[in-house]
Amino acid sequence: MTSNKVDAYALDVLAGRVPAGKYHRLSCARHLADRAREGTPGFPYRFDWSQAERFLKFAGLMKHYKGRQFAGRVFEPTWCQIFRLGSIFGWRHAETGLRRFTTAYNEVPRKQGKSFEEAVVSVYCTFFEGEAGAEGYCIATKEKQAKIAFEAAKKLVKSSGLGGRIKINAANLHQLKSESKLEPLGSDSDTTDGLNPHFVGVDELHAFKNRGLLDVMESATGARLNPLIFQITTAGDDPVSVCGDQHDYACKILDGVLEDDASTLSFFAFIAHADEGDDPWAESTWQKANPHWGISVNPEDMRKLAAKAQKMPSAAAEFKQKRLNMWVNATAPCLSVDGWRKGQSRMDRQAFEAMLEHESCFVGVDLASKIDLCVLSLVFPPTPGRPKLCVIQRIWTPADTLADRAHRDRAPYEVWRDQGWLIATPGTRIDHRVVREELALLRTKYDIERIGFDPWHADHLVDELVKDDGFAEESVIGVAQTYQGMSSACLRMQAEILDGAVDACGCPVTAWSGSNTVGQRDGKDNLMFAKGRSRGRIDPIIAPTIGVALWIREPAPVQSVYLTRGVRTLGE
Secondary structure (H helix, E strand, C coil), rough: CCCCHHHHHHHHHHHCCCCCHHHHHHHHHHHHHHHHCCCCCCCCCCEEEEHHHHHHHHHHCCCCCCCCCCCCCCCCHHHHHHHHHHHHHHECCCCCCEECCCCEEECCCCCCCCCHHHHHHHHHHCCCCCCCCCCEEEEEEEEEHHHHHHHHHHHHHHHCCCCCCCCEECCCCECCCCCCCEEEEEECCCCCCCCCCCCCEEEEEHHHCCHHHHHHHHHHHHHHCCCEEEEEECCCCCCCCCHHHHHHHHHHHHCCCCCCCHHHCCEEEHHHCCCCCCCCCCHHHHHHHHHEEEEEEEEEHHHHHHHHHHHHHHHHHHHHHHCCCCCCCCCCCCCHHHHHHHHHHCCCCCHHHHHHHEEEEEEEEEEEEEEEEEEEEEEECCCCCCCEEEEEEEEEEEEECCCHHHHHHHHCCCHHHHCCEEECCCCCCCCHHHHHHHHHHHCCCEEEEEECCCCCCCCHHHHHHCCCCCCCHEEEEEEECHHHHHHHHHHHHHHHHHHHCEECCCCCCHHHHHHHHHHCCCCCCCCCCCCCCCCCCCHHHHHHHHHHHHHHHHCCCCCCCCCCCCEEECCC
């Protein structure tokens, strides 16, 4: 592997020579790990420094158009910009030479030169990549806002002496030779029909209230061979938002929660930020969060802003969000990704399940939806010879809507199906008979002590398990989805995962579900895994947690299975 400036920066970050937050480091780690994968089966990409350098040389000819410090000076990309932009333009498909990354998500604090950077990228992609009839768009929720980024591109063309090659019009930039254009576009623009974008610049993604225009542009880029959606933003304050969704997706890619598929491999993710637990008033934290510390970020200005923020709660929140790039109102996942990864044995699945045969276990079932995921979990408590809590998962989903839901949930369902982690059942709905059939098979291999369900969704199935399948009434138990019913189990599951003591044989669907899981607490500090607050499906976590609830409780007095909504309940 021949070293270059992108590699060098990544190595410096990982060596601690450059202050950086968790996801800044993970972006660098991803680059170096992918460099090591070049030429291996299943990884069709290579890093071409000459392509990265081509863009960087172009960028180095551009001139700043505002600011007492920079106006009139040529652009000198910082080391962090060399890494990010060099990665975006340098990674190529090994056979076609086309860009690997079709979407680039860059999340950085204020004062990092975002507007100028987007202007450089927009002009280069639209007019200097050799794309005939290229269409470039600067987009925003309102056309008025989109014009801000567009005006930056116009000023760049003028200040850099490109007016002879690109015509500057009021409504667009136009290159006659290639018949290419760059123009602003908002959700409120007259029309978004008939678009064929080669480049889409998205400034301040956190301001987007819905995905309408973004989805239109993403779909429209499909007609181009080498498109780029370039997103650059500061952290938002609403995790349940367009930007929150992109941020979460980027984190999952960098955390390694989402395995390789076409969408994850083509998504560039970079986040510069302060970590949770960092002292927001320490200059070391400011340096970590701001790659342009001492360049476009003035230390004295930061000190003044921090002094004001420490005296005003509202200003403190804004300081953390805008200057440290922290999602101040975010609902962070409550399960440790690192702890989960540490616990996985990565055994062959057949060997893993054979190892647990004839052992005692508790079954948790989440039937929450017939149109999404249905989960059956076997939970095996630790033993003296096996210190981890082991989980065997069965996860079903309808086959006919698999592709649409994979796109909606930003999850590689098709990959997981092909790997055997996800069972696709025919049609658009899950027939719960598959759960009965699987339980009948599993009871021949494992010693099932009790079966737990959410009582609100299980009446019919429980009736069949007892009357038709021969399960004892006292072994089929409803576990109320309340603080009383689930808090102890949620706390136990959280602690076991944190300690690296839960082994699901590396099930990627469960890992993804865990990364989605958000906790909710009551006034007594009881914990619930909250489906309504989580950023994705958490059924593969809820089901084993129901199993844990049965395990950690003393057996309740035997009551009729039909006493409460057809199923005996715990925790109401």
